Amino acid sequence: MAAPNLSEKAQTYLHKLCVEIPSRRVGSAGNRAATDFFAQTIASFGWATETPGFTCIDWAEQGADLMADGEPFVAQVSPYSLGGQAQAVLVACSTLAELEQVEAEDRVLLLTGDLCKEQLMPKNFVFYNPEEHQRIIALLEEKQPAAIVAATGRNPEVAGAVYPFPLIEDGDFDIPSVFMTEEEGARLAGLAGREVSFDIRAQRSPAIGCNVVAHKGAQSGRRLVLFAHIDAKEGTPGAIDNATGVVILLLLAEMLADHRGELGVEIVALNGEDYYAASGEMLWLGQNAGRFQEIMLGVNMDGVGYADAGIAYSLYECPDELAGVIRRTLASLPAATEGEPWYQSDHSLFVFNGVPALAFTSDQFAALWTEIAHTPNDAPDIVDPQQLVNVAQALSDLIARLAERMSEETAAKSMSWQGETLPEGSRGTM
Numbered sequence: 429m430a431a432p433n434l435s436e437k438a439q440t441y442l443h444k445l446c447v448e449i450p451s452r453r454v455g456s457a458g459n460r461a462a463t464d465f466f467a468q469t470i471a472s473f474g475w476a477t478e479t480p481g482f483t484c485i486d487w488a489e490q491g492a493d494l495m496a497d498g499e500p501f502v503a504q505v506s507p508y509s510l511g512g513q514a515q516a517v518l519v520a521c522s523t524l525a526e527l528e529q530v531e532a533e534d535r536v537l538l539l540t541g542d543l544c545k546e547q548l549m550p551k552n553f554v555f556y557n558p559e560e561h562q563r564i565i566a567l568l569e570e571k572q573p574a575a576i577v578a579a580t581g582r583n584p585e586v587a588g589a590v591y592p593f594p595l596i597e598d599g600d601f602d603i604p605s606v607f608m609t610e611e612e613g614a615r616l617a618g619l620a621g622r623e624v625s626f627d628i629r630a631q632r633s634p635a636i637g638c639n640v641v642a643h644k645g646a647q648s649g650r651r652l653v654l655f656a657h658i659d660a661k662e663g664t665p666g667a668i669d670n671a672t673g674v675v676i677l678l679l680l681a682e683m684l685a686d687h688r689g690e691l692g693v694e695i696v697a698l699n700g701e702d703y704y705a706a707s708g709e710m711l712w713l714g715q716n717a718g719r720f721q722e723i724m725l726g727v728n729m730d731g732v733g734y735a736d737a738g739i740a741y742s743l744y745e746c747p748d749e750l751a752g753v754i755r756r757t758l759a760s761l762p763a764a765t766e767g768e769p770w771y772q773s774d775h776s777l778f779v780f781n782g783v784p785a786l787a788f789t790s791d792q793f794a795a796l797w798t799e800i801a802h803t804p805n806d807a808p809d810i811v812d813p814q815q816l817v818n819v820a821q822a823l824s825d826l827i828a829r830l831a832e833r834m835s836e837e838t839a840a841k842s843m844s845w846q847g848e849t850l851p852e853g854s855r856g857t858m
């Protein structure tokens with residue numbers, strides 16, 4: 429197939445996922461449209477396709493009003509917060525020690541400084557949850573404030589390119605909360621001890637979502653698994669984060685339409701990397717419990733295809749021989765370099781379970797996370813579709829090499845079972 433066709437196809441897929449579908453947040457109609465589209469498209473290339481489902485929350489908000497001393501303050505509703513309204517005395521804390529001491533029951537609790545230096549992990553998040561976060565959350569629940577106001581700074585590493593960032597983003601945390609800039613927080617802190625009134629307008633509603641899991645080749649034995657998360661934050665088209673990863677999977681699925689043989693290939697559109705409960709990730713982990721040793725290699729794509737950047741790939745726990753095959757294959761991937769390991773995406777599911785992993789992102793990782801991710805700027809016009817085609821082609825080559833190596837190993841085994849001596853050099857290296 430000629431390359432220009434694939435590049436156009438990449439663009440069509442991107443347009444579908446980022447423009448025709450207005451939002452891919454977990455729980456939304458758009459999220460279901462995206463998984464439907466993925467499932468139908470990949471099935472059309474002859475892949476056996478399943479859509480295991482999960483329950484989740486859809487969430488809507490209509491803003492928040494906060495008034496103190498006759499003055500309005502600018503605040504945004506924390507994602508997944510419950511709504512609520514009341515008039516109450518304002519108390520403020522900036523450290524854990526202050527939070528331990530404060531009387532906050534039925535008051536409005538303003539958090540600043542140290543307590544707001546990074547986004548708190550959702551209380552039921554299992555992959556990474558520092559003790560300090562758990563302690564802050566436990567104290568907040570124990571203190572029972574009527575509402576929480578968090579004044580947060582810039583922290584691209586944790587929250588993406590959003591300022592101010594929500595301190596709390598947790599559908600399992602039931603105290604209504606808002607967040608504001610450090611400047612607004614400093615102004616509000618001056619009114620501690622006074623009455624404030626708040627009206628937080630937000631609703632949670634039960635919803636459903638699913639992963640899409642597609643298979644080719646042998647259904648048992650060793651397999652290769654490829655991930656891209658299909659969900660996006662609300663308020664962003666989610667092109668680089670992570671429609672591009674999904675597009676690579678679709679391009680690859682078509683390239684592998686005729687894949688057969690011993691090496692199983694599993695393609696997964698994971699649904700939840702940008703959702704507080706990581707529901708799709710939890711589901712996939714549960715469905716693979718006790719079977720991780722079957723996975724020869726896990727591949728994840730997140731943040732690939734930024735037109736102003738090259739491609740960065742990174743390897744995790746790959747045995748030398750496998751690492752050699754990967755590096756030799758990716759040597760011919762244009763504009764690609766081997767980068768530093770990073771763990772803030774779905775390849776951590778492989779790494780934490782002892783599965784060798786390969787991750788792809790952009791080599792301008794910092795710029796991507798401070799200026800683009802989770803904002804309206806993350807739109808298809810900043811994507812180089814040819815990069816997506818190149819990554820899909822490289823993965824297709826890698827799978828062909830690994831499949832070839834596997835059948836050579838099997839052939840060698842069956843020859844030795846027959847008591848024959850292997851001819852010199854019959855076990856090719858890659």
Ligand SMILES: [Zn+2]
Pocket residue numbers: 657669670701702730731773
């Ligand atoms: Zn992502």
